[in-house]
Amino acid sequence: MRLPSVDKERLLNVPHASGLLGLWRRAALPADVALKRLGLTPRLQRGALILLFHRIADDADSFHHCMPVALFDALCAHLRRHYQVVPLDELVTAVGQGRLPAGMVALTFDDGYADSYRLALPVRRRHGLPATVFITTGAIGHQQPLWFSRLAAMLSQTAQSTVPPSRGVALGLTSTTERIATYCELSEHLKRLGSHEREAWLQELSDLLGVKDFSGLRDEMVTWDELREMDAAGFRAGAHTVSHPILSHCTEDELREELTTSKAQLERELGRAVDLFAYPNGRSDDFNAAVVAAVAAAGYRAACTTVFGANGPLEHPYRLRRVILYGATLPPLALQLERFFYTTHRR
Ligand SMILES: [Zn+2]
Numbered sequence: 058m059r060l061p062s063v064d065k066e067r068l069l070n071v072p073h074a075s076g077l078l079g080l081w082r083r084a085a086l087p088a089d090v091a092l093k094r095l096g097l098t099p100r101l102q103r104g105a106l107i108l109l110f111h112r113i114a115d116d117a118d119s120f121h122h123c124m125p126v127a128l129f130d131a132l133c134a135h136l137r138r139h140y141q142v143v144p145l146d147e148l149v150t151a152v153g154q155g156r157l158p159a160g161m162v163a164l165t166f167d168d169g170y171a172d173s174y175r176l177a178l179p180v181r182r183r184h185g186l187p188a189t190v191f192i193t194t195g196a197i198g199h200q201q202p203l204w205f206s207r208l209a210a211m212l213s214q215t216a217q218s219t220v221p222p223s224r225g226v227a228l229g230l231t232s233t234t235e236r237i238a239t240y241c242e243l244s245e246h247l248k249r250l251g252s253h254e255r256e257a258w259l260q261e262l263s264d265l266l267g268v269k270d271f272s273g274l275r276d277e278m279v280t281w282d283e284l285r286e287m288d289a290a291g292f293r294a295g296a297h298t299v300s301h302p303i304l305s306h307c308t309e310d311e312l313r314e315e316l317t318t319s320k321a322q323l324e325r326e327l328g329r330a331v332d333l334f335a336y337p338n339g340r341s342d343d344f345n346a347a348v349v350a351a352v353a354a355a356g357y358r359a360a361c362t363t364v365f366g367a368n369g370p371l372e373h374p375y376r377l378r379r380v381i382l383y384g385a386t387l388p389p390l391a392l393q394l395e396r397f398f399y400t401t402h403r404r
Contacts, residue, residue: 073388078395082139085395089159104367104401105148105161106394109379112170113177120209120240122381126176131387133184136162140394144187144293145333148368149359149377155370160398164188165361165379167297167335169197171276174283178292190279190287191297191335191361194322198281202274203301204259205244210274211259212236212243215266248303248338252311281326288327295333296320296357303338304348312348316355332358339363339379349375369401 072078089103112123124132136142140160143151148163164181166173169192181188196203202210212220213236220228220239228239243262247255263269279287288294298304298315299322307315316334323331334357336344341364344352352360352375359374366378380397382390 070386070388073391078391082395086159102369102401103157103159103398104369104372105152105157105163106367106397107145107148107163107165107361107377107379109361109363109381110164110166110173110177111168112172113166113180114172120213120237124382126180128385128387128390129177130180130183132382132390133180133186135387135391135394136164137184137186142186144291145189145295145361146293146359149333149374152368152370152372152377153374157368157370162394165295165335166190168193168203168301169279169284169294169297171279171283173292174279174287178287178290181292182290187291187293189293189295189333190284191295191333192279192284192319192323193297193299193301193337194319195299196278196301197284198278202271202277204247204255205301206274206277207259207271208244208247208262209240210271211262211266211268212240214268217266220262220265249306251306252300252302285327288329293333294323294327294331295335295361296323296331297335298337301337303343304336304351305343305345309347309351312351313355316351316357320355320357332356333361334359335361336363366400366402367398372401 085103110124112121113126113129114123115125140162141158142162142164145163145165148161151157151161164186166177166188169190173190193203195201212230215230218229218231220230220243228242229235230239247258250258284294296319299319300315302311302315304312304315320331334352336348339362341362344362359377361377361379364376364378365380367380368377372378382393384390384393
């Protein structure tokens, strides 16, 4: 007998739509507070969540992780109603003190895309939620577009049906799905290279694919004026290096330069101290003990990774974990949010 097929997206709606998730939330938060007051650490312990966003847009290409504006709006309303959204530095302090109020959340955006000013800022303002945007300073203000944006532009615009195998691989470009798979494969390779070698590759690809005009990307990132306005409106800037390299692959000099120059540029432009940092790419092999030491030596007080999970009491301040919410509607996002609070790692 064949069982009826179940639509996964509709199944994920059930806890939210039926009110079960709300019931769980209303019971779980006070229970967590009460247990913490009693000094008990239950097996299922709620941590603090740092949400990671990249782009907020309705018309972004499929090469970027992107949340539609209306969904971001609904998520902000949900967060404001049910959780305690705080500035990232407040969350860092609470983690450092080992005192985490139940339901503490901070919002972070990586790279500094212009839509974080044009589209996310008005929504965030309307809901009164603080946030942090980690800026790759070398791409700000109509400078060189980020290398992975140039790669995406080449692969989406080229008239070629394959990436010719000049470096030993032929990769397909016959459909959007194939172009995205090619993007993933090439970007995984390119992000491991030093910046000179990566630029040489990109130049060669640009010649092979016949895409040389990147003027369409000129407005992709925020400008310094927009960033100052965001910073004053509670959308605080943190550093994300100058050129977005994988820091564990940098030489000692490159590492120091990336960390100190981006910090100094932001402090000069914003007129205040900047002491929060996010590792480019941010997975566990993208930074190491030497990188962590260099981040501390450069004067940052905390650093965010992209390692999945909630942050428990006394989480390492330079290894803060973050989560990305995936879904097309609010119910699966609401379910993920509740679930992710319980993903602190146990020592
Ligand atoms: Zn980034």
